[in-house]
Amino acid sequence: MYIAMNRFRVKAGMENEFETIWMNRERHLNEVPGYLEFKLLKGGEVKEGTEEDHTLYASHTIWESYDDFVAWTKSEAFRLAHKGAGDRKPIYVGGPHFEGFEVLLTESR
Ligand code: HEM
Incomplete structure (x- = not known):
């Protein structure tokens, strides 16, 4: 995953x-092979530091495999x-920041 x-x-x-x-x-x-789940996450407001005041958000997707994710990034659906997405620069402080993770453990209640 x-x-x-x-x-x-x-x-x-x-x-x-x-x-x-x-x-x-x-x-x-929904029709993309290997796609399992999407969440849009809202974090806190950031006011200290050298950057302009902003609120942190993240898109979060879960995939059956890394290969399924990469295939989506090359697809017509993507x-x-x-x-x-590129036309809205004025609402952001800088560019988006991608992070990808291989799931090592999944534990739920
Ligand atoms: C590999 C990197 C990226 C990942 C994993 C990613 C993830 C996603 C996902 C899962 C969606 C929803 C797609 C759907 O519902 O079919 C989406 C849409 C969107 N993405 Fe990305 N994205 C990436 C690159 C970017 C970049 C470079 C931007 C530049 C600002 C961006 C901005 C957006 C925006 C604003 C939307 C909302 C759709 C809209 O523009 O109407 N994404 N992205």
């Missing part, structure tokens, strides 16, 4: 705009889901 996360730093005051983009986006994941 593989988890892919993309972190976004959204400028203070732009949170509603960012969330509306995700609520209203075109959804293309391209369609991202066709508007």
